[in-house]
Amino acid sequence: MTPAARLSAAIELIDTIERDRVPAAKALKEWGTAHRFAGSGDRAAIAGLVWDVLRRYASSAYLMDSDTARARLIGMLRLERNMDSATMAALFDGSRFAPAPLTEAEQAALATRSLNNAPAAIAGDYPEWLDPYLAKAFGEDRVAEAVAMASRAPLDLRVNTLKSNRDKMLKALAHLHAKPTHWSATGLRVELSADARNPGLQAEEDFIKGAVEVQDEGSQLAALFTAAKPGEQVIDLCAGAGGKTLALAAMMQGKGRLIATDSDKRQLVPIHERLSRAGVHNADVRTPKGDTDPLADIRASADLVVIDAPCTGTGTWRRNPDAKWRMRPGALEIRLKDQVEVLERAVPLVQAGGRIAYITCSVLSEENGEQVRAFVERHPDFSVVPPEQTASVLWDKTEEFSQAARQSDEGWLMTPRRTGTDGFFVSVLKKAS
The missing domain is CATH 3.40.50.150 (Vaccinia Virus protein VP39)
Known part of the structure; x- marks a missing residue:
């Protein structure tokens, strides 16, 4: 699939999640089953787009002054992936399988709107009813804390010291670019890019033998x-x-x-x-x-x-x-x-x-x-x-x-x-x- 086709698929999926009120994981699984031609790289990239839209669900709609699935995707590309208008326009070109070209209203929103005056719940991307609770927990820092909670998480592993140690696992999992966690002396961290495939840890010999487990x-x-x-x-x-x-x-x-x-x-x-x-x-x-x-x-x-x-x-x-x-x-x-x-x-x-x-x-x-x-x-x-x-x-x-x-x-x-x-x-x- 082309990058533009992946965007179209993501818009379709976001629309399905909103319309049918289904969990994102379920929608992604059903889409993959119905589109078996899509390779693992395509599915990972599309899933990354969908999850990023959900991370920026409120702020992306605010930025675009529209709450459609398409608007949320466009807003996310600007806010989460820092994509400029020219790059976006090249993908939204209306060709086969690509999203329709950016409208004048969409181009204007990208050029003029920002989150500078957005309410805390919008800027922090959380339900408005939770604002008093997050304000109690974090005060004026609640937006910054919520934005961090909306970022993509790394893959963290815990080395099972009953079977191995961290030095051995760092060498064994070097192909995953695993690094020591900062605080935990038995932790490893694998950073994941926005459209990265799942590293398939369950197929790793050291996981199968119980030397490592997934744990934040x-x-x-x-x-x-x-x-x-x-x-x-x-x-x-x-x-x-x-x-x-x-x-x-x-x-x-x-x-x-x-x-x-x-x-x-x-x-x-x-x-x-x-x-x-x-x-x-x-x-x-x-x-x-x-x-x-x-x-x-x-x-x-x-x-x-x-x-x-x-x-x-x-x-x-x-x-x-x-x-x-x-x-x-x-x-x-x-x-x-x-x-x-x-x-x-x-x-x-x-x-x-x-x-x-x-x-x-x-x-x-x-x-x-x-x-x-x-x-x-x-x-x-x-x-x-x-x-x-x-x-x-x-x-x-x-x-x-x-x-x-x-x-x-x-x-x-x-x-x-x-x-x-x-x-x-x-x-x-x-x-x-």
């Missing part, structure tokens, strides 16, 4: 901040597919007891194969069955309970740009209730002197600091471990991290703008001895 650097740090140790009894209460479970297992060096469970048993399906591939032998996966509590035999014996809490996912917008546009105000209220429930479930599991690590992939204060403060008020026998103490696991980068991340009395907030990671909040709460 922020998620890696969240696991590190729990300070899980060899020999401890650790419970991953919201294990899901097992990303943090695997990181915890590596930190424990195969020693101690690691229990993984989740209220949604469907989320646990991939964890068994992942644990086996990673060479984890001290993990016990407990799948809920009916109304039976899979942790009924555990009372006040855990050294650490990790809560990767259900949340709005605002910190992962750069990986799921369409999720923010499908998010509705009621979702926050539901998640806040879910968080209270899982926190309360953790309390009787923790022994004296033990700790709860509360983690979200959200940047909203309501799900983070406010939730922690409310928990401590309900349970005065728990106190927040000083954030600077939790970050001490970074050794020589503790001070640098403290300057980059947002520190509060309740914990750490990482964001794409500040730490180059997804948005993660981490608070460690210790029970009195």
Whole structure:
């Protein structure tokens, strides 16, 4: 396909997503099935265009003073890809499979309009109803923080220290141009261009053998901040597919007891194969069955309970740009209730002197600091471990991290703008001895 034909396909897909209200991933998959002539490079380029439009969904329409799929694509090409009008006009030439030529109105918008006076929600590309929440979290920095959350995320990997080390994996994955992550000592990063193909990590021998796993650097740090140790009894209460479970297992060096469970048993399906591939032998996966509590035999014996809490996912917008546009105000209220429930479930599991690590992939204060403060008020026998103490696991980068991340009395907030990671909040709460 020509570059111009790819633009036409992207416009078609954006129109489908808007008209039929379908998730972008589903629309892209169905388009690929219906257009088998399109090669992998074409599909990757078209997907890149679609995701970038969703990242610039509001600002692109504002720039073009039009909310059509075509207008959003044109606006995105200017805002996200810095494409000048001449280059755009050469692609929008009306030839076979190419978009129709730029209209006078479109050319005028490109020449005269900007985001200089755009409202915060437009300039930051997020739903307007979220503006008060982001203003509470970031104040005047909310646009800059939101713009960073709209950028394309890199591919981050975590080296499984049960099987390998970072130096070996840097050599083994040199063909992917993998580089060390800045904060995590076990992380690798692969930067991806706007139309880059998926590197196909699942086909890599080192992935198949369990030496590396896909995990954002922020998620890696969240696991590190729990300070899980060899020999401890650790419970991953919201294990899901097992990303943090695997990181915890590596930190424990195969020693101690690691229990993984989740209220949604469907989320646990991939964890068994992942644990086996990673060479984890001290993990016990407990799948809920009916109304039976899979942790009924555990009372006040855990050294650490990790809560990767259900949340709005605002910190992962750069990986799921369409999720923010499908998010509705009621979702926050539901998640806040879910968080209270899982926190309360953790309390009787923790022994004296033990700790709860509360983690979200959200940047909203309501799900983070406010939730922690409310928990401590309900349970005065728990106190927040000083954030600077939790970050001490970074050794020589503790001070640098403290300057980059947002520190509060309740914990750490990482964001794409500040730490180059997804948005993660981490608070460690210790029970009195």
